[in-house]
Amino acid sequence: MFCGNCGKKLEDGDKFCGNCGKVQKQDNDTSNSNLEKSKIKPKSNKKIVLSLLGVGICALVFLLVFTFSSDKIKKLFSSSSETLVNDNGGSMNSKVSKPADSKISINQIDSSNFPEISVYFTAEDSNGKVLKNLTKNYMKIKETNSKNSVEEEILDLRQMNLNQPLSINLVMDTSDSMKGNKIDIAKTAARNFINSVQFNSGDSVELITFNESVSIAQGFTSQKDRIDGTLKNLSTNSETAFYDALNTSLVETSEKNGPKCIIAFTDGLDNKSKVTSEYVADLGKKLGIPIYIIGIGDDVDTNVLRDISEKTGGYFTHISDVEKLQQIYSDIFKKQKEQYILKYKTKNNVRDGIFRNVDLNLISERYVGSASESYLPKYAINPNVDPSTGYSSQYEMTGVERAMYDYQYNFVKAVNGYDFSVLSPYIDANGTLYNMQQKLIESYKKQSIQEKLVYYSIESTKKVSNDEYQLVVYEKFYITYDNKKPTLMEYRNIYTIKNTSNGFKVSDMPDLKVLNSTSVNYNF
Incomplete structure (x- = not known):
């Protein structure tokens, strides 16, 4: 540093010249200079930090885009919108944090086309309003028997309408x-x-x-x-x-x-x-x-x-x-x-006569709900005992009972179709009943007679020999002649059943007794 008046060299900090005494002009003092420098330096560092932070955010976003699919990103951020089934059917976009509870009721499980199962159910919101336009993507169904539990594939799901017969x-x-x-x-x-x-x-x-x-x-x-x-x-x-x-x-x-x-x-x-x-x-x-x-x-x-x-x-x-x-x-x-019809084909196609449980679940973005019900695989009524003691299951029949069951139900089918071949497998070809029933069906065809089995019960069973049994059977039929007003007929018949080389067959009907004949209003 030099004196601005005489040019003598001065020491840093001298406020006046020792040679000429001239007061020296200060450049905002050394401390001010250092202060300015200190202000500039932090400003420069802040820019660098912000720049680095921006680069980091960009890198993170880039990583997310390539790591997750769009669906995963939607699930990651709670603010994203979802496609929902709404109260009135159709769909809408809405922000929902938790699905609402719905009431699912299984009204009927139909196994008449076993192994295809039809589940009839209703789905309502908390106000009792029917949920519409459900699809099978929203439903899960599981069938459980005594051995295992299997999630079944849903073949079809649709809502009944006025054209669905009831x-x-x-x-x-x-x-x-x-x-x-x-x-x-x-x-x-x-x-x-x-x-x-x-x-x-x-x-x-x-x-x-x-x-x-x-x-x-x-x-x-x-x-x-x-x-x-x-x-x-x-x-x-x-x-x-x-x-x-x-x-x-x-x-x-x-x-x-x-x-x-x-x-x-x-x-x-x-x-x-x-x-x-x-x-x-x-x-x-x-x-x-x-x-x-x-x-x-x-x-x-x-x-x-x-x-x-x-x-x-x-x-x-x-x-x-x-x-x-x-x-x-x-x-x-x-x-x-208003109920839904859900169809699936059970993976367990054995008609074992054991109840199976069905668990039905609705899982959507808007609603959740569940219901359980059980069914028997293609249960058929076997009225071979008096109703006061209860019907026995067809899966528990003896060979003699089964022979009578097959005869009774296939007799009606043969009569109404005028086709003896439907009945013949259940009759002993060497017995007297074989030709008698063949002629009866031919006669029914000429008279346009139709029958409907209402009820039958085996009142008693007598073992005549090792291969022959006699059954006293009560029967009730509706019979129509030439499509006229039906007649309710009640019989008490005696049948002979033999154990042939092809199993138990109905062989003879040595006694037939008409108990009652009443004209009724009935439409087949």
Whole structure:
């Protein structure tokens, strides 16, 4: 540093020249200079840090893009949108953190086309609104038996519509307690309900009435006027055989294909039935037919009726006023029409006669829900014992019982198809019954006779020899001649069954006795 006046060299920090005394001008002082430098340096470092940080973020984003698919990135960030099934059907974009609970109810499991299984179920939100447009991608189904549990492949899932035929068995109480105004209101409610049924789309209705006995007032029909006309003529009498009526309705309804249900009501305690409530509930569960029961008034056993309904996949409703019948009928009908049909082919195609459990789960972005129900593989009614003791399973038959079972059911098929070859494998070719039944079917064909087996039971079995048995069998048939009004025929016959080289066969019918012949309203 030098003096600006005389040029003498000065020491750093001298404020004036020692030679000429001139005050020296300071360049903002050394400390100011250092301060400025300190300010500049941090500014330079900040830019570097920000630049490095930006590079790092870019690298991270680049890594995410190449590491995850777009779906994985959506799941990684909670703010991303998803495609959801909404309340009204279709789909929408919405931000949902947790799926809402839904109510799934399995109404019926149909194994009539075993090993293909049809599961009929309803899906509703928390407000009872039906979930629409569900697809099989949203559903999972698992079948469990005594040995293993298998997730099954869903073949088809669709919602029923008005064109899907539905079979309804309407069971009405006509006991003495319904006399007067109650039966009139009940008849009107039933007739108004019939008006809502889609007969043009294949729906069919059967009308069963009961007091101390059970009557099939009108067999399954798609002709509205038949049901309507029968309802007009109903009258009341006697006591209450409600469980017997349910038993009859189950036997009748089990022969219908596709979705089916029983809607029944009673206003009193059962006091005349041969079968028990436990038997009816067990049979309904085996057949997979839901029973909806409406209890009216204070005399019904609500616990028993609720147990029957819940075990069969239906539900019980208790009302105080018979005038509410029509709305209940309509609500049940709507429930059946809005249900879904899910089909799968079970991987276990063995007809073992053992209950299998079905677990159904709905898993979507918007809703979750589950339901469980069990079924028997292609259960068939085998009415070979009196209903007061219960039917025995066809899988538990002796050889003699099985021979009678095969004969009874194939006899009807042979008669209605006028084809003896359907029946011949179950008859001893060397027995007297072989030619007799061949001629009978030829005669039926000429007269256009049709038959329907209602019921049969083996009343007694006698072993005549090691290879021969005699059975006393009670039988009940509907028979039509030239498509005229059917006749209900009751028989008590004696059959001879022999153990041939090809197994047990029906060989002879040494005695035939007609017990009863009654003209009835029935539509085959």
